[in-house]
Amino acid sequence: MDEIKQKDRQYILGTYGRFDLHIVRGKGSVCEDEQGKKYIDLGSGIGVNSLGYCDDGWVKAVEEQLETLQHTSNLYYTSPSALLAEALCSRTGYSKVFFCNSGAEANEAAIKTARKYSFDKYGQGRNKIITLNKSFHGRTMATLTATAQEAMHNFFFPFNEGFEYCEKDIEDIKSRQGVCAVMLEFIQGEGGVIPLDKHFVEQVYDYCKSNDILFIADEVQTGVGRTGRFLCSEHYGVKPDVTTLAKGLGGGLPIGAMLAGEKCADVMGAGTHGSTFGGNPVVCAGGRYVLSRLTDEFLGEVREKGELVKELLIGAKGVKSVSGLGLMLGIELEEKKASDVVKECINRGVIPLTAKEKVRLLPPLIITKEELKKAVGILKEVIGE
Numbered sequence: 001m002d003e004i005k006q007k008d009r010q011y012i013l014g015t016y017g018r019f020d021l022h023i024v025r026g027k028g029s030v031c032e033d034e035q036g037k038k039y040i041d042l043g044s045g046i047g048v049n050s051l052g053y054c055d056d057g058w059v060k061a062v063e064e065q066l067e068t069l070q071h072t073s074n075l076y077y078t079s080p081s082a083l084l085a086e087a088l089c090s091r092t093g094y095s096k097v098f099f100c101n102s103g104a105e106a107n108e109a110a111i112k113t114a115r116k117y118s119f120d121k122y123g124q125g126r127n128k129i130i131t132l133n134k135s136f137h138g139r140t141m142a143t144l145t146a147t148a149q150e151a152m153h154n155f156f157f158p159f160n161e162g163f164e165y166c167e168k169d170i171e172d173i174k175s176r177q178g179v180c181a182v183m184l185e186f187i188q189g190e191g192g193v194i195p196l197d198k199h200f201v202e203q204v205y206d207y208c209k210s211n212d213i214l215f216i217a218d219e220v221q222t223g224v225g226r227t228g229r230f231l232c233s234e235h236y237g238v239k240p241d242v243t244t245l246a247k248g249l250g251g252g253l254p255i256g257a258m259l260a261g262e263k264c265a266d267v268m269g270a271g272t273h274g275s276t277f278g279g280n281p282v283v284c285a286g287g288r289y290v291l292s293r294l295t296d297e298f299l300g301e302v303r304e305k306g307e308l309v310k311e312l313l314i315g316a317k318g319v320k321s322v323s324g325l326g327l328m329l330g331i332e333l334e335e336k337k338a339s340d341v342v343k344e345c346i347n348r349g350v351i352p353l354t355a356k357e358k359v360r361l362l363p364p365l366i367i368t369k370e371e372l373k374k375a376v377g378i379l380k381e382v383i384g385e
Contacts (some may be wrong), residue, residue: 002034005243014167021346026053029367031351039346040375042363043353044203046175047189047221047328050248050290058251058289065285074279081279084287087090089261091291094243095265098258099279103220103246104138106256109273110183110242111142114214115162117267118180119331121212125163129216130173134191135165137183137218145184149191168196170203181214181242186232189221192356193323198236207237214241214264220256221328223293224248225365230325235325251290253283272305294365296367300363302326305372309361312376317384323358327365336383344382350375359383 004022020036029052030038038232044050051058064351065080072078085097098109102278111129118126129146131137137146141160148165164179166172173182182204186193208215217240222232224245229235241263246256256278260267277283306326313322315332333341338354345352353360360378364373 004034019343019346021351027147027276028052028055029364029371038347039349039351040367040371041351042246042361042375042379043351044362044364045252046353047226047247047362048250049252050224050226050365051251051293052366053252055251055366055367058286061289062253062282062286065282069281071277071280071282074274074276078279078281078284080284080288084279084291087288087291088245088257090241092259093239094259096260098172098260098268098273098275099284099328100256100258100275101254101277102138102256103218103244104140104143104256105275105278106220106244106246106258107137107143107146107183107218109256109258109268110218110244111146111181112214112273113242113258113264113267114181114183114216116216116272117264120267126178126180128164128176128179130161130164130166130176130179132168132184132188132196133165134188134194135183135185136188136190137185137216143332145194153243158209168200170200170207173204174207180212182208183216183218185222186219186236187222187324187328188327190302190355192358193328193360195325196236201236201238205240208241216240216242216243216244220244220246224290225299225302226326226328226362227324228299228306230294230299232325249284249287250283251288253280253286255280255283255287264351296309298365305369308369309372309376312373313380316380319380319383324361327361327363327367329361330355331361331379331383332358333383341379341382345379346376348382350378352379 024034025032029122088097117126131146131148133148135148145159145163203215241261243259249255310322313319318334320334323330338359342352
């Protein structure tokens with residue numbers, strides 16, 4: 001074991017089941033270990049490195065801001081946060097943005113917004129938030145409670161009140177009382193890359209709209225071009241009251257964002273919420289550059305690459321099915337364990353991920369078709385052996 005791995009195990013809390021890989025540098029869709037071995041990355045830091053490793057334009061934007069102003073309090077104005085907020089609102093049609101540091105924090109902001117919206121309008125007692133079974137919304141106490149996966153709830157009792165879990169069934173949702181919001185992922189990423197049925201989403205959306213229940217979309221993993229549209233909601237033809245983003249928005253730096261529609265734009269006033277590092281100038285400079293790259297042509301290529309991967313995998317030996325949209329894909333295996341496939345792929349120079357029993361692919365959006373063909377070829381070899 002090299003010195004860094006030894007120090008990691010000695011000094012860092014053991015909350016991660018790490019693979020035996022020490023990444024030291026990267027460029028584009030390829031990274032290297034300490035021995036100089038190259039790997040095609042099909043995980044992009046779990047969907048974070050949307051433009052790959054060390055994109056030249058992104059690095060320039062970040063460095064220029066770093067040399068100007070690295071941080072100041074949210075008690076003052078800064079250009080990068082205001083300009084990124086403008087770009088996000090112009091791109092999505094939302095009214096206002098709250099910046100934070102992660103997807104969990106963005107979802108926390110959405111939860112608080114929903115509760116306050118309902119309290120301001122209807123008073124106490126209308127505060128429950130519905131989430132769907134197999135959902136994943138974060139690891140803070142509130143977002144872990146919102147996560148409807150019993151296995152993740154072990155050890156951490158007692159949990160917060162005010163969350164109810166429903167099947168993907170509109171009648172189940174309609175039967176719940178005292179509800180202020182429904183929060184869902186259009187594609188349940190950690191739950192196994194499971195896309196929601198479009199008709200079900202439309203039913204939930206219409207029910208929420210008719211009953212003044214907030215419709216919250218957790219697009220922490222699906223947003224910012226991951227599915228081939230800037231927001232996954234575009235595939236479903238709905239406009240949530242609140243959408244949360246993170247991961248790929250910063251291009252590799254920590255950021256979260258809650259997008260608030262007109263109904264929620266003025267719910268959270270001064271002092272009701274905050275984040276010390278939210279809207280950090282350096283991070284927002286990186287985010288602005290990411291948005292500048294996500295043109296319609298670029299997103300069209302993301303959709304094409306996703307279809308290419310599906311064509312290469314569907315019907316391959318050992319592959320039972322492929323789910324997902326764009327470059328967010330899940331591979332259901334006939335026999336092999338997903339963790340075993342990932343381990344062997346890493347040995348052969350390809351880095352995929354897992355999601356429950358599936359192999360999950362979240363490559364950088366800039367990955368080339370040639371790189372995808374090579375990486376998926378190795379993946380198919382491992383699965384089919």
